[in-house]
Amino acid sequence: MKEKLTDRKLGPRLEPGEIDQTCASDKSASPAARPPRFKLRFTDFAIEKFMGNFIDRKTNKTKRKVYIPFDVSKTTGLKGLKLVQHYKKKTKMFVLNYWFNKKSKYTTIGEFRKGVFGVKQAQDKINEIIKDHTTDKGIWFKDPAQTIIEKETRIAQEVIIESQKITINQAIERYVKAGFPRKKGDTKRGSSIKRDCLYLLGHNKKVVVNLMYDGPDNKYRYSCGSYRHFSYLSSK
Incomplete structure (x- = not known):
């Protein structure tokens, strides 16, 4: 029972x-x-010959880009390195996938170009990034994507500042047009003006012939209208 x-x-x-x-x-x-995920060999030859499959298996639609992991050891700095290929231009980019503040992020390492930027250049750049952004235990304490933004901003600011600076020729032109002024006011003696002209504009006949270094009263000024033709005087 x-x-x-x-x-x-x-x-x-x-x-x-x-x-x-x-x-x-x-x-x-x-x-x-499930079948093992395809991993690309980390060699220039394999990357050059590779062509991604842009058709989505589920939707049968064309993807804008595909990510392909590399067959590298997870214990090295190359962990998270992938190749991304875009559908339109078929360009191949090295990208590094990393975790920062509990978020999965990507940073671009560079575009693969045979003989210009390959696995060696990508590995060298990754080593620099890891050295500057991770601890000895491999923990990311700084976001490399933010570092790139800061660098680009700094470069843009430097370009703006540089564009606001006048050239040496422009500074000389202003100095000549102002009549070779001195710090204490007034203008320099004719002999000093002659010396400055030869130094700034060059030792050529156009400077000697077109500039008069002393006024009729021998004061600390010069009488000449040719300084308006600065480009002519300063040219060889």
Whole structure:
């Protein structure tokens, strides 16, 4: 009676062969049984020959870009390195996937160009990034993407500041047009003006002929209208 009650609650018993088949069936349905993900060899030759598949298996639509992981050791600094290829231009870019502040982020390493930027250049750049942005334990304490933004901003500011500076020729032109002024006011003596002209404008006949270094009263000024033709005087 007791044995019959137990059989009724547990259902029919499974034979050893049936248990193996059931386990195998469950295993085949699990994610572990899926085919291994394709990984690209980290060589210039493999990258050059590679062409990504841009068709989405689920939607059958064309992807704008595809990410392909490299077959590299997870214990090296190349962990997270991937190749991204864009559909339109078919360009291939090295990108580094990393975790910062509990978020998955990407930073661009560079575009693959045969003979110009390949695996060696990418690895060297990654080593620099890791050295400046991670601890000895490999923890990211600084975001490399933010570093790039700061660098680009700094360069833009330097370009703006540089564009606001006048050239040497412009400074000389202003100095000549102002009549060779001195710090204390007034203008320089004719002999000093002559010396400055020869130094700033060059030792050529146009400077000597067109500039008069002393006024008629021998004061600390010069009388000449040719300074308006500065480009002519300063040219060889």
